[in-house]
Amino acid sequence: MDHLFTPIKLGAYTLSHRVVLAPMTRLRTIQPGDIPSPMMADFYGQRASEGGFVLIEGVSISIVARSYLGAASWFDDSQTAGWKAIVRAVHAKGGRVFMQLIHGGRQSHVEMTGGVAPVAPSVVPFEGVALTKDGFVPVSPxxxxxxxxxPGIVEEFRVAAKRARDAGFDGVELHGANGYLVDQFIQDGSNKRTDAYGGPVENRVRFLRECVEALISVWGADRVGVRISPSGEWGDIxxxxxxxxxxxxAKVLNDYGIAYMHVIDPRIKGDETLHEGHAPVAAKSLRAFFKHPIIxxxxxxxxxxxxxxxxxxxDLVAFGRHFTSNPDLPYRLKHRLPLxxxxxAAFWGGTEKHYSDFPTYDGVSAA
Known part of the structure; x- marks a missing residue:
């Protein structure tokens, strides 16, 4: 583990290791109101480490941006105290924490959007689900x-970035992956526009550019990251x-000089492995076009x-599934300890059980 546990400069920050907590939608907010819960602060604090990097699960920037009941949001002052508690928990362990900002776009349901139709670059029928009080249901038209x-949606990203800054976060990540709104603009299977936001790829990335520039206007480029999913399948993209x-x-993001580009390999779809035994290919294929750190x-x-x-x-690797059950994952990987x-069954909603009650390796040994 010599390379995973060497320091690295990530934008404005120097990290002591390269094991990243991936952003994972876990549906543990307090309802109604999408209030960050105390168990979320416990979860993130447990998985923070000295000089480590924590990415907060996708946080919806508005009511219309929501996709899943119980998922995180930040568009109301009532949600602020819970987010500040999460920041304190991570910083208490010496970690750095970025908030991932998301707009679900067409991947939603009227019960989640305040009764209005979900929005997208274009109307393209697709197979997708949203999570409501009735469970996972087909998305609304x-x-x-x-x-x-x-421009109003871009402004919502900017306001959310400012909220994160004012609450003490260390930066923000734009969710441009997994078939959500930014990704819907990028990919031509979902973007059939004929105006300045559609057609050639230069136009299809215009919305991405504007969102990145909005985040940079609040944070500076060295405290902004972007997540993408080349050839991803989530959201029927x-x-x-x-x-x-x-x-x-990748070239566009490179020119902005952002802190990092976060790349999901296409062998993964959400929390499932699509292609067992396949080597990772996405980061390697984009390395030639992006000269800053890649997660x-x-x-x-x-x-x-x-x-x-x-x-x-x-340069760094984000872990999701293994981090859910191993709060001290960096320690276990470094010392080659069992996981x-x-x-x-506890990935998508629930209580503290199998969420924030997993012991560290020392706790397992003591038990």
Whole structure:
């Protein structure tokens, strides 16, 4: 684990290791109101480490941006105290914490959007689900955004970034992956517009550019990251030429000089492994176009993460599933200790059980 546990400069910050807590929607907010719960502060604090990097699960920037009942949001002052508690918990362990900001776009339901139709770049029928009080249900029919509405959504990203700054976060990550609104604009399977936001890839990344610039206006480029998912399948997303599209995206992000690009490997779809045994390819393919730090995500264990960083294909590795059940994952990986198996049934909603009650390795040994 020599490479995973060497320091690295990530934008404005120097980290002591390269094991990142991936952003994972866990549906543990207090309802109604999407209030960050005390158990969320426990969860993030437990998984923070000295000089480590924590990414907070996707936080919806408005009511219309919501996709899943119980998921995180920040568009109301009533949510502020809970987010400040999470920041304190991570900082108390010496960690750095970025908030991931998201707009679900067409991936939603009228029960989550305040009764209005979900929005998207274009109306393109697709197979998708949202989470409501009735469980996972088919998404509601969506409508295409009028070009005059787009600046308002960009402004919502800026306001959310300012809220995160004022609460003490260390930076923000734009969720441009997994078939949500930013990704819907980027990929031509979901973007059929003929105006300045559609057609050639230069136009399709315009919304991404404007959102990145809004975040940079609050934080500066060295405290902003962007997550993308080349060839991802979540949200029934697709592109006719993903290699050309995402190499262009990587070049655009490189020119902004952002802190990092966070790349999800296409062998992963949400919390499922699609292609067992396949080598990671996404970060390596984009390395030629992005010269700043790359975080790779998608089905890694300690050995494969170490190999990826050693090869220079990525600089840090984000862990999701293994981090759910191993709050001290960096320690366990560094010392090659056994990992506690994750509990898939607790991924999407629930109580503290199999969420914030997993012991550290020392706790397991003591028990």
């Amino acid at each position: 969506h409508r295409a955004l009028d070009i005059s509405e787009i 697709s592109d006719s030429d993903p290699e050309a599209t995402f190499s262009h995206v 790779a995500a998608g089905g890694f264990d300690g050995a494969s993460a170490e190999a990826l960083v050693a090869a220079g294909d990525a 506690t198996p994750y509990v898939r």
